[in-house]
Amino acid sequence: MNGKRSRLIIVAAAGTLTLATAISAAAATLPAGSVAGAADAHMLTQTVHVDTLSPAQRLVSFDTTRYGLAQRQTSYESAAANAAVAKAAAQKAAAQKAAAAKAAAAKAAAAKAAAAKAAAQQAAQEQAAQQQATQQAAQQTTAQPATSAPSGSPQQIAEQMLSQFGWSSSQFSCLQPLWALESGWNIYASNPSSGAYGIPQALPGSKMASAGPDWQGDAATQIRWGLSYIQGTYGSPCAAWSHEEADGWY
Structure with a gap:
């Protein structure tokens, strides 16, 4: 033990x-x-x-x-x-998380760069279009001959203006007797009973102010207004002469 x-x-x-x-x-x-x-x-x-x-x-x-x-x-x-x-x-x-933030920043930068590029391209296109329009306008201005102011007797001035309204010189054969009957081609012709005035016998004469402030004594201003009135009312001097012959007025 x-x-x-x-x-x-x-x-x-x-x-x-x-x-x-x-x-x-x-x-x-x-x-x-x-x-x-x-x-x-x-x-x-x-x-x-x-x-x-x-x-x-x-x-x-x-x-x-x-x-x-x-x-x-x-x-x-x-x-x-x-x-x-x-x-x-x-x-x-x-x-x-850092990689996602970096990718998001890169995507945002790419989108911003693309927007800036698109804006620059649009601005360049607009500028080019504006320059082209300016050049075309300048070319058209250069190509068009300078229009000289009509001169001569009232009949000569009227015959020169016919082309401005799209009419041929043959229309003068109707215009000449029309205004010869109305006013005798006198720029100061006045109708004492009606108040009509000038070569085209505008009624009242102050209507011709729409063609120029010198309507009371300038043949070209009176003729321009008279031809505009004929075009708007009858279409041509020959049509106005036909109405004159039929009714005694135009």
């Missing part, structure tokens, strides 16, 4: 030494300065100094402590792995 007790004491002592060695090794694997490492080391130190336990209880305590250390080590490694995964995910999300 004494021999068995001696062997148990020896085993317990060996277990205690082994426990102390295991505690040192386990503490070395924990992160330096970590709260968990400090707490575990403190707990294990307290366990080692529990002298009130029997050798068998100390062996049980050693196994329990070693199992707890293994669990805590596994928990720490799992937490570290989870933290690493979370950090990698955060970095990936940040990279994706």
